[in-house]
Amino acid sequence: MSRSQKITxxxxxxxxxxxxxxxxLVVLGASLTAGNMVAFPPQGLSLQWYEKIxxxxxxxxxxxxxxxxxxxxxxxxxxxxxxxxxxxxxFRLRFTTAIQVYLLLPFTIPLIGSGIGxxxxxxxxHVLGSxxxxxxxxxxxxxxxxxxxxxxxxxxxxxxxxLAAQSCGAGRVQTFFxxxxxxxxxxxITGSLLMFILAMNEFLVSLLLVDAxxxxxxxxxxxxxRSIITPDLAAVSxxxxxxxxxxxxxxxxxxxxxxxxxxK
Amino acid sequence: MTNMLYRPNRRALLRGxxxxxxxxxxxxxxxRLMAQDAPAKPAEIIVRAWGGSWVEALKKGVSDPFTAATxxxxxxxxxxxxxxxxxxxxxxxxxxxxxxxxxWDTTTNATKSALRGVTEDLSDLSNLAGTTDLAKxxxxxxxxxxxxxxxxxxxxxxxxxFPDGAPTSWKAMLDPKFRGRIALYNDGIGFHFxxxxxxxxxxxxxxxxxxxxxxxxxxxxxxxxxxxEDPDFTAWFQNGEIDLACTISTNAREAKKNxxxxxxxxxxxxxxxxxxxxxxxxxxPENELYWAKEYINFAISKDAQQxxxxxxxxxxxxxxxxxxxxxxxxxSYPDTPEEMSHLIRISTKxxxxxxxxWFGKFKEIxxx
Amino acid sequence: MSEPGPKQDFxxxxxxxxxxxxxxxxxxxxxxxMARHTGWLFIAPALLLVGLLVLGLVQIAxxxxxxxDTATFLPSEDWSLTNYEKALGTKVYLTVAWRSVSAAAxxxxxxxxxxxxxxxxxxxxxxxxxxxALLITLFLPFFIGQVVRAYGWLIILGNSxxxxxxxxxxxxxxxxxxxxxxxxxxxxVQYMLPFAVLLLVPALTAIPEETxxxxxxxxxxxPRIFWHVLLPMAKPGLIGAGLVVFTLTLxxxxxxxxxxxxxxxxxxxxxxxxxxxxxxxxxGAALALMLVAAGSILVGLVFMVFGAGTLAMGGRK
Numbered sequence: 001m002s003r004s005q006k007i008t009x010x011x012x013x014x015x016x017x018x019x020x021x022x023x024x025l026v027v028l029g030a031s032l033t034a035g036n037m038v039a040f041p042p043q044g045l046s047l048q049w050y051e052k053i054x055x056x057x058x059x060x061x062x063x064x065x066x067x068x069x070x071x072x073x074x075x076x077x078x079x080x081x082x083x084x085x086x087x088x089x090x091f092r093l094r095f096t097t098a099i100q101v102y103l104l105l106p107f108t109i110p111l112i113g114s115g116i117g118x119x120x121x122x123x124x125x126h127v128l129g130s131x132x133x134x135x136x137x138x139x140x141x142x143x144x145x146x147x148x149x150x151x152x153x154x155x156x157x158x159x160x161x162x163l164a165a166q167s168c169g170a171g172r173v174q175t176f177f178x179x180x181x182x183x184x185x186x187x188x189i190t191g192s193l194l195m196f197i198l199a200m201n202e203f204l205v206s207l208l209l210v211d212a213x214x215x216x217x218x219x220x221x222x223x224x225x226r227s228i229i230t231p232d233l234a235a236v237s238x239x240x241x242x243x244x245x246x247x248x249x250x251x252x253x254x255x256x257x258x259x260x261x262x263x264k
Numbered sequence: 265m266t267n268m269l270y271r272p273n274r275r276a277l278l279r280g281x282x283x284x285x286x287x288x289x290x291x292x293x294x295x296r297l298m299a300q301d302a303p304a305k306p307a308e309i310i311v312r313a314w315g316g317s318w319v320e321a322l323k324k325g326v327s328d329p330f331t332a333a334t335x336x337x338x339x340x341x342x343x344x345x346x347x348x349x350x351x352x353x354x355x356x357x358x359x360x361x362x363x364x365x366x367x368w369d370t371t372t373n374a375t376k377s378a379l380r381g382v383t384e385d386l387s388d389l390s391n392l393a394g395t396t397d398l399a400k401x402x403x404x405x406x407x408x409x410x411x412x413x414x415x416x417x418x419x420x421x422x423x424x425x426f427p428d429g430a431p432t433s434w435k436a437m438l439d440p441k442f443r444g445r446i447a448l449y450n451d452g453i454g455f456h457f458x459x460x461x462x463x464x465x466x467x468x469x470x471x472x473x474x475x476x477x478x479x480x481x482x483x484x485x486x487x488x489x490x491x492x493e494d495p496d497f498t499a500w501f502q503n504g505e506i507d508l509a510c511t512i513s514t515n516a517r518e519a520k521k522n523x524x525x526x527x528x529x530x531x532x533x534x535x536x537x538x539x540x541x542x543x544x545x546x547x548x549p550e551n552e553l554y555w556a557k558e559y560i561n562f563a564i565s566k567d568a569q570q571x572x573x574x575x576x577x578x579x580x581x582x583x584x585x586x587x588x589x590x591x592x593x594x595x596s597y598p599d600t601p602e603e604m605s606h607l608i609r610i611s612t613k614x615x616x617x618x619x620x621x622w623f624g625k626f627k628e629i630x631x632x
Numbered sequence: 633m634s635e636p637g638p639k640q641d642f643x644x645x646x647x648x649x650x651x652x653x654x655x656x657x658x659x660x661x662x663x664x665x666m667a668r669h670t671g672w673l674f675i676a677p678a679l680l681l682v683g684l685l686v687l688g689l690v691q692i693a694x695x696x697x698x699x700x701d702t703a704t705f706l707p708s709e710d711w712s713l714t715n716y717e718k719a720l721g722t723k724v725y726l727t728v729a730w731r732s733v734s735a736a737a738x739x740x741x742x743x744x745x746x747x748x749x750x751x752x753x754x755x756x757x758x759x760x761x762x763x764x765a766l767l768i769t770l771f772l773p774f775f776i777g778q779v780v781r782a783y784g785w786l787i788i789l790g791n792s793x794x795x796x797x798x799x800x801x802x803x804x805x806x807x808x809x810x811x812x813x814x815x816x817x818x819x820x821v822q823y824m825l826p827f828a829v830l831l832l833v834p835a836l837t838a839i840p841e842e843t844x845x846x847x848x849x850x851x852x853x854x855p856r857i858f859w860h861v862l863l864p865m866a867k868p869g870l871i872g873a874g875l876v877v878f879t880l881t882l883x884x885x886x887x888x889x890x891x892x893x894x895x896x897x898x899x900x901x902x903x904x905x906x907x908x909x910x911x912x913x914x915x916g917a918a919l920a921l922m923l924v925a926a927g928s929i930l931v932g933l934v935f936m937v938f939g940a941g942t943l944a945m946g947g948r949k
Contacts, residue, residue, distance in 0.1 A: 005854040012749035017769050019822045023784030024772050026794075030787070036522045037502060040787045040794070076681070084678035091671025097935045101928050103678060105685050107879035108927035110900040112907055113920035116350065117688015123358045140681050145827070147678065148872055152834040155868070171655035172664075190830055197774050204885070208351060211363035212310045212341035218777060223342035224315040228498045228522055229783050237776040244775050248768060257764050346908040376911055380705040444808055450894050451909050490811055491894020499783060504792040505810075617702045620910040627905070628724040630895050 024241065031234035038229050049235040058220065059236065065131060066200050066217040072135025073199035074192050077146045080139070081195075082188050085150025086180065090159070106141045114141050115205040122209065134209045134216065138199035145198070146191030153187025197244075303551035308337035309365040309559060315342040317518045321575025322368065326563045329571075333562075336555055345369050349377065352545045356382040362545035365556040371411055371539045375401060375616045378408035384544040384553060386410050389561040398539060399564060399581040403613035409543040410560060412569075413578045416596045416607060417454030417536040418528040420497070420516040425507035430529040434462040437484050437508055446489040447497050447509035452481065452626035454536045455510045457608045459484075461533035470610055471618040478625060485629050501526055513596030517577045530595035530606050537598065537607035689924070696917035707914055715918035725902060725919065729926075732898040735813070735888075736881040739820040743877045744870055746821065747828035752862075754829070755836045770826045778823075782890035785819065786810065811893025819891040820881050827880070828873040835869020871938050875931060882927055899923050 026040045034044030053059050084103070093099060106114065118140070122133045157180070165175045181188075203218035210219055221233055251257065311327065313319040319340050327338035341348070341364050348367065355362040367374070377383050378401070386392075386407040392399065399411045421431055425442075437446050448455050456477050460467060463483075465476025490496070490506060498519040500506040509516075513528060520526045542560045544553065562568050569580035574588050579599050591597040598604045662673065698707035699714045719725055754766050773781065788794050789809040796806040809815065839862065847857045863870075885900035899919065906916030 002854050009749045009753055012746055013753045013766075016746050016750050016825060017766075019818075020769050020773050020825065022788055023781050024776055026784045026787050027776050027780055030784075037524075038499075038783055038787075039502075080677040080681055083674040087671045087674035087678075091674065093671045093675065097932055099675065099679075100935050101932045103682060104875070104879060104928070104931050105682055105689075105924070107876065108883065108931060109685060109689070109924050110883040110885065110903055110920055112885065112900060112904050112916075113692060113924070114685055114688065116907060116913075116917075117685060117692050119351065119354060120358075120691040121684060121687045123354050123360060126358075126360060128360070128363075136681075136684070140684055143678065143681060144876065148831060148876070149834075152831065152869065152872060155834065155838060171651070171658070173654050173658050174651055187834065194827075194830065197771065201774055201777060203777075207343065207347060212339050212343075215341075220342075221777060222779060223344070225495045225779060228316065228519060229495055229779070233777075233780055237780050240775040241772065244771065245768070248771070252764065257767055258760070344908075349911060350907060350913065373911075376705045379703070448894075451905070488895075499786055503786055503790045505786075505790055616705075620700075620702065620912055623905065623910050624722070624724070627897075627902075628722075631724050631727055631897055 024237075027234045028238050028241070031231055031238045033231050036228075036230070038231050038234055049231045050239075052232050053235050053239065056232075059217070062215055062217040062220040065214060068131050069135045069138060069202075069206070069216055070196045070199035072132055073138035073142075074196045076136060076139040077143060077195045078188065078192050081143060081146030081191055082150050082181075082184065084143075084147045085187065085191075086154060086184065088147065089151040089154035090157075090162075090180070103147060104144055106143055111141065111204045115208040118205065119208040128209060129211060129214065131214055134206050134214075135199065137205050137209055138202050139195065141202070141205055142195055142198045145194045146188075149191030149194070150184050150187040153184040153190075157183040303554045305334065305336050306549075306552045306555060308339050309552065309556055310339045310341050310363070311366045311368060311559070312341045312343060312345070312348050312364045313368045314345070317514065317521075317575065321572050324575055325570070325572025326559070326568045329568065330559055330562050334555070334558070338559070345373050349373060352377070353380065353382060356546050360547065361549070362547050365544065365548060365552060366559055367543050367545065368412075369409070369541060369543060371401060371409065371541050371612055372615050372619060374409040374541050374543050375404065375612050377543065377545075378404050379616070382546050383408040384546055384548075384557075386544070386557065386560060389557060389564070391561045391564045394566065394583075395564055395581045396583055401541065402611050409541040410564060411539040411541040411581060412563060413573050413576065413580045414537055414539045414598070415576075415578045416513050416530065416598065417458075417510055417538075418513045418516060418596050419531050419535065420501070420509045420511050420526055420528040422501060422504075422507045422525060423527050424525060430527065431508070431531060432529075433531045434458050434480075434533050436531075437487060437489075440487075442487060442507055444488045444490075445505070445507040446484065446487055447500055447506045447511075448484075448489050448491055449510065450491045450493060451623040452630075453623075454512070454538075455481070456622050456626070457536045457610060458510075458531070458533045461608070467608060467610070471614055471622075474622075474625075478629065481626060482629050485632070489630075491630060498522075498524060513594075514576050514578060517590075517596075528596060534606050534608040535595075537604070537609045689921070692917040692920060695913050696921055698914050700912045700914050705911065715914045716922070718915060719918050719922060725899070728897050728902050729899050729923075731813075731896070732882055732900075733926075735817060735820065735898065736878050738817055739824060739881045740874050740878045742817070742821050743824045743828045744874055747825055747832050747873060748866070748870070750825070750829045751832040751836050754833060756841065770829055773822070773826065778886045778890065782819070785815075785891065789815070810891060811895075813892075813896055815891045815893075816888050816896045819887040820884065823884075823887060824877045824880060828877050831873040831876060832866070832869045835866050835872070839865045868939075871934070875934060879927055879931060883923065 029042055030038045030040050031049055032045050032047070033039055033042035034046035034048065035042070087093065088096075088099075109117075118133075118137050119128070122128050127133050161183070162175055162179050165179045166172070170178065201218050203222045206216050207219050207222065210216060221236060225233070248257070311322070313322050319342060323340070327340070330336065331338055343351070345367070348364065352362050352364065352367065367377075369377070374383070386409070389407070389410065392407065392410070398414055401407065401409050401411060419431060419434060436442070456474070457467065457470065459480040460470060460474055460477035463476030463480030465474065490500065492500070494511065494515040497506070497509045497511050497515065501509070501519060502524045516526055516528045542563060544556045544560070548556065563572065564581060566582045566584070569582045570585050573580040573585060577588055577591050577597065579585070579587070579597055587597050587599060595603060595606065598607055662670070695707060696715055697711035697713070699712060700707055750766070754763060757763050757766070776784070786793065790796070791806050791808060795809060800806060843861060843865070844857055847861050848854070852860070883900050884898060885904055888896050888898045888901055900923070903916050903919045903923070906912045906919060
């Protein structure tokens with residue numbers, strides 16, 4: 001890289017790093033305040049807000065429910081999204097433009113519209129009141145992410161490889177599991193991680209699908225803010241980040257984060 | 265109008281006598297039989313409430329004592345009133361059991377639900393006899409909702425920005441030095457009526473001619489106000505973003521209690537007075553409906569009102585409540601006819617029918 | 633059990649048998665003659681899942697044709713186009729719609745510039761730990777929810793926030809950085825950046841570094857390499873990421889609500905107001921459907937003009 005190229009690229013990257021992480025750092029600091037309100041720098045240091053959330057059973061239950069919702073969402077999204085991603089990238093389909101526009105509906109319908117619509121549909125089927133419709137809803141509204149992660153991974157797969165496997169006598173199912181799937185694995189992992197995280201944090205559609213008995217964490221947080229934003233919300237965010245970092249560390253140990261960046 | 269606030273009206277008195285008679289009659293029956301007549305208790309009931317100090321006050325004044333007396337747990341659903349509305353309406357329309365037992369709601373929103381026919385009738389609650397006229401919803405038959413207290417959209421201000429004392433008029437917002445330092449609710453709620461007066465119009469002309477209000481709001485728009493909701497206002501006051509806001513006194517009081525430098529006043533043009541209430545959506549099982557009614561009945565008893573309204577810092581609907589120490593003689597706690605005369609009260613019917621148009625007009629000015 | 637010996641038959645491993653079974657089953661369930669329809673088989677579950685939203689849209693379309701009666705707060709029995717007429721005839725909706733579209737376009741361009749640099753650094757940087765740090769930074773903001781994030785921005789960019797304090801030290805008077813159009817764009821770019829980077833990375837990974845080196849050794853300056861080599865090769869990724877950012881921004885509601893100070897509404901905020909604040913679901917539904925239609929037409933045009941980018945490398949076979 002030439003000098004001017006380095007400066008330009010890294011200048012932009014540093015701007016991104018700062019804008020991405022600054023609010024998080026501020027919130028982290030604010031969670032340590034000894035005062036009653038979110039402030040930075042914190043007014044005196046204390047762990048009181050962490051103590052408060054450690055004792056809050058409703059928060060923990062809501063957190064567990066969010067995990068369940070995210071798990072259901074990911075479990076639904078992985079097969080559906082992977083197959084669709086492959087269909088779009090490995091097969092010649094007719095009406096591709098129409099299919100693409102259709103599969104983008106989760107993004108072109110405003111979340112409020114999706115939420116109201118799904119509430120009416122699930123309500124008509126009398127299935128509201130459990131967590132699985134919320135998980136399915138999260139899978140639907142974020143589905144394009146996993147479809148495209150997979151299809152952009154599939155771009156890198158040489159179709160001759162599949163043909164080679166088949167000419168060597170591998171069956172169709174075998175080719176799929178031993179050649180095609182491993183090739184798009186980075187896309188599947190990126191996509192499912194995104195699906196999981198987004199479902200963990202979804203509140204607007206969930207708000208319309210849950211009731212007080214099955215409220216999820218983001219909905220609980222969104223609803224609890226009435227007159228002031230208290231530092232316990234900052235503390236919840238920090239706990240969230242710590243858990244996420246732990247998961248990322250584990251993922252790195254198990255499969256290696258490099259998988260996001262590698263094509264094969 | 266003002267007297268109604270603390271004097272039980274004649275109809276209520278009559279009904280009270282009748283109820284007392286019924287109670288005396290029932291008194292002759294063996295108590296145990298009555299207890300057996302009460303329908304099966306659900307394990308819990310769900311009450312929609314606003315978060316923060318609002319739900320804390322409800323819990324302390326109503327929910328906890330209710331649980332202690334009946335053994336029924338109370339779960340609070342903190343979904344915003346606006347956001348629960350389509351959920352409840354859809355549930356009733358689709359013949360499902362609604363997601364909540366009791367909705368703590370603004371009277372305006374509750375009236376929409378009542379008009380739509382999704383609320384249960386509450387006129388047989390025995391404690392209604394002891395309430396003031398404020399408890400009765402205006403323009404509706406019977407009691408599809410019960411109002412539980414009144415509140416005022418005050419002018420909250422940062423004392424530091426007003427060294428010479430509290431602002432006396434809403435026109436203080438037009439002072440160039442407050443450019444960009446004013447906050448109003450997103451839909452302008454609470455501000456339309458004082459704006460009508462401040463703009464030189466008459467309250468009697470609402471809703472037919474509100475040009476004065478729109479002119480005044482357009483002038484305020486020139487001052488680049490911020491629009492938001494209660495948590496925004498608190499955050500903005502705390503971080504020195506704004507000096508003036510039209511807000512509900514309870515939120516201003518909560519912010520002040522948490523150390524934000526804040527005071528409030530009712531300017532000479534007056535301030536909007538309105539009520540909140542409780543109602544029960546249709547579609548509950550018979551026994552749950554019974555106990556939901558018991559909850560509301562308890563909420564309008566004097567004991568419950570004293571604690572609940574203390575927590576909110578608002579005047580209740582039972583005569584003889586003691587105001588919290590910090591709000592004695594405060595204009596945001598109107599408990600005398602003199603104090604009420606400074607406030608603006610517009611009938612719920614007029615509000616419900618025109619609110620949508622007012623919000624639209626307000627948005628048009630603000631988004632322009 | 634069996635005697636070890638040279639005569640022992642070759643044992644077919646169990647999982648081979650299993651796989652054969654599965655293959656045979658596949659031949660029965662989905663015979664080879666159906667092979668040209670396999671693409672449809674693969675895409676059917678996604679079509680069905682998104683079908684849930686279409687069912688919802690049908691309900692919304694129904695309510696968009698009914699007018700709210702404010703005397704009873706019930707939708708009318710009969711259908712009419714009144715809500716659409718009102719939506720098209722009200723100036724404020726045009727203002728808000730134009731703001732959404734222009735902001736979506738601006739956000740897309742800015743996000744792609746930042747995301748391209750970020751993804752490029754991510755793909756090209758040699759030290760593994762830097763790569764990991766860049767990756768983690770990307771995911772961090774997801775975890776602090778939008779409301780808390782907006783509060784963070786207030787602390788940083790508010791009138792007496794950190795940036796203004798810092799500017800004060802060098803003698804610059806405090807200025808309003810939040811609650812205007814610029815703040816909304818900034819917040820949107822920050823929100824969309826991780827999505828764009830993740831969608832760009834595969835496209836950039838596909839460009840071998842040697843291509844750039846080769847161009848460089850032939851004497852091309854890096855802006856020229858960028859313009860004539862990188863950009864065309866990354867085009868599919870840019871289109872894919874751009875479409876995602878554009879559609880998500882066009883329908884966003886949280887960022888304008890929290891960083892716009894109430895005067896920077898997007899069309900989704902107007903829809904929210906109708907559904908939740910004024911209980912006029914019919915008008916809200918009409919606005920929502922018009923937004924879906926407009927968004928879908930724009931997306932369809934992009935697909936037809938530029939192809940689908942990485943969103944589908946369809947028909948390579």
